[in-house]
Amino acid sequence: MAEGISFEIKARDGKARTGVIHTPRGEIRTPSFMPVGTAGTVKAMQPESVRATGADILLGNTYHLMLRPTAERIDRLGGLHAFMNWQRPILTDSGGFQVMSLASLRKMNEDGVRFKSHIDGSEHMLSPERSMEIQRLLGSDIVMCFDECPALPATEAEVARSMRLSMRWAERSRAAFGDRPGHALFGIQQGGVTRDLRAESAEALTRIGFDGYAVGGLAVGEGQEAMFGVLDYAPDMLPQDKPRYLMGVGKPDDIVGAVVRGIDMMDCVLPSRSGRTGQAFTRRGVVNIKNARHMDDPRPLDEACSCPACRSYSRAYLHHIYRAGEILSSMLMTWHNLHYFQELMAGLRGAIAAGRLEAFVAAFEAERAEGDIEPL
Secondary structure, three states, X not given: OOOOOEEEEEEEEOOEEEEEEEEOOEEEEEOEEEEEOOOOOOOOOOHHHHHHOOOOOEEEEHHHHHHOOOHHHHHHOOOHHHHHOOOOOEEEEXXXXXXXXXXXXXXXXXXXXXXXOOOOOOEEEEOHHHHHHHHHHHOOOEEEOOXXXXXXXXXXXXXXXXXXXXXXXXXXXXXXXXXXXXXXXXXXXXOOXXXXXXXXXXXHHHHHOOOEEEEOOOOOOOOHHHHHHHHOOOHHHOOOOXXXXXXXXXXXXXXXXXXXXXXXXXXXXXXXXXXXXXXXXXXXXXXXXXXXXXXXXXXXXXXXXXXXXXXXXXXXXXXXXXXXXXXXXXHHHHHHHHHHHHHHHHHHHHHHHHOOHHHHHHHHHHHHHHOOOOOO
């Protein structure tokens, strides 16, 4: 990997691995779940609180931060770590997905994508070179190369065209990133659900050479069965001695299935977004605190959880503050969800290290099967 950053695999169990990504800003224990701090904050959480849940690294977003407050302003104010008061590692995505999903009046060509901001309609250009520049200004520890995320459903020919464009952009991203000791650049494998295209993409990325590799273009509505079908082979196509990152995943059972198939890093907005909408992830499934059944319930969300929400508050109280629209509801529910996700990652790491991953997964599935699944 890049000078000052290294990846150490400490144990394997089947395809699963546990290890450490060493960076100048601290260690990232893998498998790792990255909370999403889209605009420089994990919504409803202070950075100290996020760290208290066990998170080693956060994700920031190139698209959102380039529009507001701008990467140049963040750079003048000391970089994203100082700006948001998070001194541990930060990974930033390239902005490619948000350009496709949020921006308007997009005009894409070989150079990049010209678009109008979803915030104020101002016009911007995002290219591999500009994405690398923005992520450098932010001071990201792990930088993602710029890629195109095709809208689904798409034909195999459209996916192939998009993947090959992304590989050309990956080469330009590599050149623009340059030599930055203490900072890593990850390439992104594309190719949809077509094995041959995934193999072509992996070969191109390996030839260019990156510090880590992401499996992109999944968790975009294809369904878990199709996603796991790709993960049964896609990570094996990537260099075995580098971190492998599945972008935008996901639900607890998605995470467990991805780790079993050899994924080292994941991110998702789900813990914080669900927390704000009254949904809590527990060992026995999802609790929807908005439901009337919790109105008089003195129990915590999860008796085995040590987060502040479970340690100090009843389901009845959490139901009340959610129904009352109190800000504290988002704070406590988000904290609980992030705590649950980090405990799940710690459990996976321990199980892999002990060679007991199969038993861990069986217990995870059995506990959820016994749970009282609530309607949304």
